[in-house]
Amino acid sequence: xxxxxxxxxxxxxxxxxxxxxxxxxxxxxxxxxxxxxxxxxxxxxxxxxxxxxxxxxxxxxxxxxxxxxxxxxxxxxxxxxxxxxxxxxxxxxxxxxxxxxxxxxxxxxxxxxxxxxxxxxxxxxxxxxxxxxxxxxxxxxxxxxxxxxxxxxxxxxxxxxxxxxxxxxxxxxxxxxxxxxxxxxxxxxxxxxxxxxxxxxxxxxxxxxxxxxxxxxxxxxxxxxxxxxxxxxxxxxxxxxxxxxxxxxxxxxxxxxxxxxxxxxxxxxxxxxxx
Numbered sequence: 001x002x003x004x005x006x007x008x009x010x011x012x013x014x015x016x017x018x019x020x021x022x023x024x025x026x027x028x029x030x031x032x033x034x035x036x037x038x039x040x041x042x043x044x045x046x047x048x049x050x051x052x053x054x055x056x057x058x059x060x061x062x063x064x065x066x067x068x069x070x071x072x073x074x075x076x077x078x079x080x081x082x083x084x085x086x087x088x089x090x091x092x093x094x095x096x097x098x099x100x101x102x103x104x105x106x107x108x109x110x111x112x113x114x115x116x117x118x119x120x121x122x123x124x125x126x127x128x129x130x131x132x133x134x135x136x137x138x139x140x141x142x143x144x145x146x147x148x149x150x151x152x153x154x155x156x157x158x159x160x161x162x163x164x165x166x167x168x169x170x171x172x173x174x175x176x177x178x179x180x181x182x183x184x185x186x187x188x189x190x191x192x193x194x195x196x197x198x199x200x201x202x203x204x205x206x207x208x209x210x211x212x213x214x215x216x217x218x219x220x221x222x223x224x225x226x227x228x229x230x231x232x233x234x235x236x237x238x239x240x241x242x243x244x245x246x247x248x249x250x251x252x253x254x255x256x257x258x259x260x261x262x263x264x265x266x267x268x269x270x271x272x273x274x275x
Contacts, residue, residue: 092134093132093133093134093140093141093142094132094133094134094135094227094228094270095130095131095132095270095271096130096131096132096133096229096230096268096269096270097129097130097268097269097270097271098127098128098129098130098131098146098266098267098268099266099267099268099269100125100126100127100128101125102266102267103125103127103264103265103266103267103268104123104124104125104127104264104265104266105123105124105126105127105148105179105262105263105264106121106122106123106124106262106263106264106265107121107122107153107260107261107262107263108120108121108260108261108262108263109240109256109257109259109260109261110256110257110259111253111254111255111256111257112253112254112255113252113253113254114252120155120156120160121155121156122153122154122155122164123153123154123155124148124149124150124152124153124154125152126148126149126151126152127146127147127148127149127264127266128146128147129143129144129145129146129147129266130143130144130268131143131144131222131230131268132144133193133224133230135192135193135194135224135227136192137191137192138189138190138191138192138193138199139189139190139191141186141189142183142186143183143186143203144183145180145181145182145183146180146181146183146264147178147179147180148178148179148180148181148264149177149178150169150171150176150177150178150179150209151165151171151172151177153165153169153171159250160250163248163250167246167248168245168246168247168248169209169210169245170210175211176210176211179207179208179209180207180208181205181206181207181208181216181218182205182206182208183203183204183205184204184205184206185203185204185205186201186202186203186204187201187202187204188200188201188202189201193224194224195224195225195226195227196223196224197223197224198221198222198223198224199220199221199222199223199224200219200220200221200222201220201222202217202218202219202220203217203218203220203234204216204217205218207238207262209243209245210243210244210245212242212243212244214238214242214243216236216238217236218234218235218236218264219234219235219236220232220233220234221233221234227270228269228270228272229267229268229269229270230267230268231266231267231268232265232266233263233264233265233266234263234264234266235261235262235263235264236261236262237259237260237261237262238259238260238262239258239259239260240258240259240260241258245260
């Protein structure tokens, strides 16, 4: 009897469950259609959706591009700097030192000796000085003071030598031992020179003999024998009376000219050449 009562109840429950399942299936298929319906292509994207899609990739992309551009610029700048030829430093002037063993200072004066014309030449190797030359621009040449040991001057006559030392130049005195030429300017130098070239120019300066200093101009010819050696001749004419150089009374000597030729024949070397 109980079995017969339960069966109608199960049949009723089975039909109820079937109806519930059908309702759920219908809801699954049609209940959310409003949200899943695709947006037509011509339908504008609602403004509320734009910030969620576009900004994120843009924010990520822009820094990457900026970083790439900065790296490229830095690389280009570095490459340009590296490829540019470095500025070549200006060539240093070459300093030539006068070699006394191969140089000579001399004076030349005319006189009458025992009634006959005679030319007297006094010589010395006691010469010192420096010449600085910029071969790329010889106009920058400078010449240091040139010093001559007047005490070592000699002629062909020992009596004349003694007279020069004691009375004329008075080089036996320490304060008058040296004749000094101090250059002040140079005129006529070319703008370029190289080994083998011969340069002709003038050097103006002050010549000191004993206690008298006078302006003097030397005509100079210099040859660049090699990159480490130059040679040349400097000459001028002075009046001995301008320097107060008087000739003592000497038997047989007469008419000593007031005009005196001064010459410096020199050879100068750089320190690298061992001079």
